[in-house]
Amino acid sequence: xxxxxxxxxxxxxxxxxxxxxxxxxxxxxxxxxxxxxxxxxxxxxxxxxxxxxxxxxxxxxxxxxxxxxxxxxxxxxxxxxxxxxxxxxxxxxxxxxxxxxxxxxxxxxxxxxxxxxxxxxxxxxxxxxxxxxxxxxxxxxxxxxxxxxxxxxxxxxxxxxxxxxxxxxxxxxxxxxxxxxxxxxxxxxxxxxxxxxxxxxxxxxxxxxxxxxxxxxxxxxxxxxxxxxxxxxxxxxxxxxxxxxxxxxxxxxxxxxxxxxxxxxxxxxxxxxxxxxxxxxxxxxxxxxxxxxxxxxxxxxxxxxxxxxxxxxxxxxxxxxxxxxxxxxxxxxxxxxxxxxxxxxxxxxxxxxxxxxxxxxxxxxxxxxxxxxxxxxxxxxxxxxxxxxxxxxxxxxxxxxxxxxxxxxxxxxxxxxxxxxxxxxxxxxxxxxxxxxxxxxxxxxxxxxxxxxxxxxxxxxxxxxxxxx
Amino acid sequence: xxxxxxxxxxxxxxxxxxxxxxxxxxxxxxxxxxxxxxxxxxxxxxxxxxxxxxxxxxxxxxxxxxxxxxxxxxxxxxxxxxxxxxxxxxxxxxxxxxxxxxxxxxxxxxxxxxxxxxxxxxxxxxxxxxxxxxxxxxxxxxxxxxxxxxxxxxxxxxxxxxxxxxxxxxxxxxxxxxxxxxxxxxxxxxxxxxxxxxxxxxxxx
Ligand code: SF4
Numbered sequence: 001x002x003x004x005x006x007x008x009x010x011x012x013x014x015x016x017x018x019x020x021x022x023x024x025x026x027x028x029x030x031x032x033x034x035x036x037x038x039x040x041x042x043x044x045x046x047x048x049x050x051x052x053x054x055x056x057x058x059x060x061x062x063x064x065x066x067x068x069x070x071x072x073x074x075x076x077x078x079x080x081x082x083x084x085x086x087x088x089x090x091x092x093x094x095x096x097x098x099x100x101x102x103x104x105x106x107x108x109x110x111x112x113x114x115x116x117x118x119x120x121x122x123x124x125x126x127x128x129x130x131x132x133x134x135x136x137x138x139x140x141x142x143x144x145x146x147x148x149x150x151x152x153x154x155x156x157x158x159x160x161x162x163x164x165x166x167x168x169x170x171x172x173x174x175x176x177x178x179x180x181x182x183x184x185x186x187x188x189x190x191x192x193x194x195x196x197x198x199x200x201x202x203x204x205x206x207x208x209x210x211x212x213x214x215x216x217x218x219x220x221x222x223x224x225x226x227x228x229x230x231x232x233x234x235x236x237x238x239x240x241x242x243x244x245x246x247x248x249x250x251x252x253x254x255x256x257x258x259x260x261x262x263x264x265x266x267x268x269x270x271x272x273x274x275x276x277x278x279x280x281x282x283x284x285x286x287x288x289x290x291x292x293x294x295x296x297x298x299x300x301x302x303x304x305x306x307x308x309x310x311x312x313x314x315x316x317x318x319x320x321x322x323x324x325x326x327x328x329x330x331x332x333x334x335x336x337x338x339x340x341x342x343x344x345x346x347x348x349x350x351x352x353x354x355x356x357x358x359x360x361x362x363x364x365x366x367x368x369x370x371x372x373x374x375x376x377x378x379x380x381x382x383x384x385x386x387x388x389x390x391x392x393x394x395x396x397x398x399x400x401x402x403x404x405x406x407x408x409x410x411x412x413x414x415x416x417x418x419x420x421x422x423x424x425x426x427x428x429x430x431x432x433x434x435x436x437x438x439x440x441x442x443x444x445x446x447x448x449x450x451x452x453x454x455x456x457x458x459x460x461x462x463x464x465x466x467x468x469x
Numbered sequence: 470x471x472x473x474x475x476x477x478x479x480x481x482x483x484x485x486x487x488x489x490x491x492x493x494x495x496x497x498x499x500x501x502x503x504x505x506x507x508x509x510x511x512x513x514x515x516x517x518x519x520x521x522x523x524x525x526x527x528x529x530x531x532x533x534x535x536x537x538x539x540x541x542x543x544x545x546x547x548x549x550x551x552x553x554x555x556x557x558x559x560x561x562x563x564x565x566x567x568x569x570x571x572x573x574x575x576x577x578x579x580x581x582x583x584x585x586x587x588x589x590x591x592x593x594x595x596x597x598x599x600x601x602x603x604x605x606x607x608x609x610x611x612x613x614x615x616x617x618x619x620x621x622x623x624x625x626x627x628x629x630x631x632x633x634x635x636x637x638x639x640x641x642x643x644x645x646x647x648x649x650x651x652x653x654x655x656x657x658x659x660x661x662x663x664x665x666x667x668x669x670x671x672x673x674x
Contacts, residue, residue: 254668
């Protein structure tokens with residue numbers, strides 16, 4: 001009898017080059033995705049006299065630092081220099097660069113899947129912690145620092161200890177106004193920002209089966225915010241449909257062989273996980289964060305919790321500090337929190353379906369506060385413009401940008417001013433994440449659109465006729 | 470990388486818990502290539518105020534510590550964001566060894582990869598070391614990595630634990646890439662068979 005295995009077990013075992021007695025395992029890495037800051041990794045290679053083993057397996061992206069404003073303003077000279085360095089590195093080593101002028105450039109976690117670089121069963125390392133996104137296609141994706149980036153370029157491998165597995169089964173139908181973002185925020189709120197430490201999460205159940213691949217990406221993307229090493233979904237017919245025909249996808253003559261391999265990767269019935277959790281999707285309301293950790297979330301019809309009710313000292317102090325930083329009072333209704341601006345974009349919610357969802361709320365309405373919509377890639381941008389979504393946004397009063405990370409991490413010149421409050425579709429609400437002193441409320445694209453219309457956190461299900469002229 | 474075996478160097482005490490990587494190396498300097506010398510950004514915002522003036526009370530701004538190569542600090546040194554620039558700045562400034570009761574996980578791993586030794590000693594021992602260093606204005610501390618001991622200015626010795634793999638890398642000055650490349654034939658063999666199993670990844674070649 002063969003052992004019943006999880007998707008993760010199959011990927012791990014098929015990629016093990018060797019294992020040391022202490023458990024350190026040398027894993028083969030299929031794809032490496034880098035960003036501007038990876039110039040340090042190229043510098044390390046040069047310094048130590050190493051080379052790039054397989055340039056065809058390395059992909060470089062201009063995303064974190066690239067300007068997204070379309071006003072033709074010149075970028076900061078330091079940023080321009082970085083872009084030059086990464087271009088020179090890519091040329092020297094022969095790696096594929098999605099540089100500033102590339103028609104298909106964008107955020108590494110949006111472009112990877114979009115180009116078919118991401119495929120089921122692969123190990124994908126990325127120079128950004130949200131590489132877990134790629135798990136939506138059944139690939140094991142994780143973030144690495146500069147030294148590990150250099151290590152992978154030189155050896156096509158990485159040392160890791162085997163993590164534990166955890167399954168989160170999500171069943172039930174999503175209510176109106178509830179999205180994949182709300183599901184993952186609800187999960188992080190439930191298990192905590194450290195709830196999945198040391199584990200790889202596989203998402204399963206009827207809700208996940210019913211989701212599009214893009215929605216699954218939103219879920220896997222934020223696995224890291226629960227402390228997980230990665231997030232995964234077993235490949236199914238939707239996965240295969242998604243990958244088919246993309247630039248780096250298998251050629252037509254090898255498609256059947258690839259598909260058979262991919263489908264066999266799915267977790268076997270009866271496979272055992274180290275931990276099991278469950279969530280009833282029908283019970284999830286649109287969510288919003290109030291604190292400085294993605295676990296600090298409440299349903300939009302809820303209130304800012306009271307630190308005094310916290311029994312753990314550590315948690316109480318953390319909450320008090322968060323409420324102080326965020327300028328909020330315990331007991332306040334979330335819908336009473338005023339918002340100064342919105343950000344719609346990022347590797348969590350910058351794909352076409354996200355932009356369509358936001359546009360559906362905004363169509364024919366006007367916004368009370370400023371905001372920017374930043375597509376996750378230029379391909380998303382083209383598609384959105386073809387569908388007229390850019391006009392929906394600009395007519396409603398929002399800015400329409402070129403692709404990039406932009407205000408998710410606020411290092412390209414777009415940031416939230418000190419003390420200002422931003423309803424953001426990104427993934428981190430840490431102190432200062434969107435600029436020194438910025439206050440972030442994490443929400444879904446629909447919820448960000450609703451907040452833009454009313455100027456405060458708003459339950460998108462109860463928007464009514466607000467904002468229509 | 471410079472191997473570390475026995476090191477006797479001037480030490481500096483940073484009497485603070487939770488020294489995070491943003492304090493060690495503010496994110497805005499990450500844009501710079503390493504060749505500019507990352508030592509100039511080390512503890513930048515603790516060394517200089519918003520007008521750019523030196524904060525005289527910060528230990529690294531005192532002449533006595535200008536050639537320090539060992540830091541003794543408190544709990545959770547190097548916590549926060551995983552940026553490796555923090556480690557680069559310490560290495561570029563000539564630091565060889567950090568001593569504290571605990572370190573941020575990723576930070577400590579990055580230190581080994583860059584030839585910087587992190588030594589975990591009990592909180593009371595670290596406090597005593599910091600006191601001796603401050604009282605003597607930077608008396609040297611000795612580190613003996615092969616013997617896994619630290620010698621305080623007072624002459625007292627303390628032993629510490631270290632993972633064998635990290636110890637090997639640091640004492641030999643080996644980089645992890647070099648070690649992995651010694652398994653090159655295993656990687657080659659694996660890659661060959663993996664490519665036979667996954668011919669649709671042909672663009673990898
Ligand atoms: S959008 Fe934000 S989280 Fe995603 S890759 Fe860019 S900076 Fe990282």
